[in-house]
Amino acid sequence: MAKTIISAALTGAVTPKSLTPHIPITPKEIADDAIRVWKEGAAIVHLHMRNDEGRGSLETARFKEAVDRIRDNTDLVLNLSTSGGGNVSDEKRFEHVVTLLPEIASYDVGTFNWLPGGIFANSPDFLRKCGRALIECGVKPEIEVFDGGMINAAMYFLEKEEGILQAPLHFQFVLGVHGMAKAQPQVLTQLHSMLPAGSTWSALGVGAGHLPILYTAVAMGGHVRVGLEDNVYYAKGQLATNSQLVARAARLIREFNNEPATPDEARAILGLKKR
C-alpha cells in the first residue's frame, strides 16, 4: 500500500493569537501540538519559534526547548525552518539547525515580494552557506518552491556549483502566496512536471487553496503538508486546530487507499539520516 507523508506546519512565524486562539506560540505549546499531530498520523513537523511578542524567532534556545520535548515524547521527523526570524545574519538562520541536528531544514531558493508587505530575501550567498552547512551536518534540505523559477534555481545549484545541493532533491510546493504561483491543481501538475527525475515532493496550499492542493497532491502520489502555518480554517468561518487538520489529511489519505507514512517510513522514503 502506498505511503503518504503528512508534514504538519504547526505555527509559522506570522499568524497572531488574535487571529486564532489555536495557534501554538511558546516552545511548550508548539511541542504539545507536535505530540498531538503525531498521534493523528503526522510523520514530520515543520517548526518555527516565536519570541515573547509572538513574532518569528530563530533563537536556538527556543528551538531546543521544543525539540527536546518532541524527541522525548515522539519519534517524529523534525524539519526546522531557516526563515522567519526577522533581520538576522546568514549564519544565524541555520545556527539552530547545525546545533540541534534535525533531519530536515527548509531551504528557500529565491527572493521575492511576499505580498502585501514583505520581501522574502534568500541571497545566493546565503544559499551557498546554508547548503554547505546542511551537507556538512547531514541535514536534508526541503526545497520550498513558490514558483517555477525556484526549481530552476535549485537545479542551478545542483548542476553548476559543487557541494551546495545533493540529489535526490526533496521539494515542498508552497502554493497560494500572493504574487507567486497559485494554489490550483493545474499549477501543481505543471510545476511537478518540471522536477528532476528521482525527486521526492510534497505540497501545500495557503488559505483557501488548502483543500484543492491537499486532494491534488494525494491524487498525484505526492506527500502533503497541513497546519496552522498555512491555513487557520477547517471550513469557511470555522477555525481549525493542528490536530484537526492532520486528522482530516490522514482520513482522506486512507479513503484514497493509501496509508499515512510513519516517521520511520518517511525516513526511508526521503533517505534521511535517523538521529
Ligand code: ZN
Ligand atoms: Zn515555515
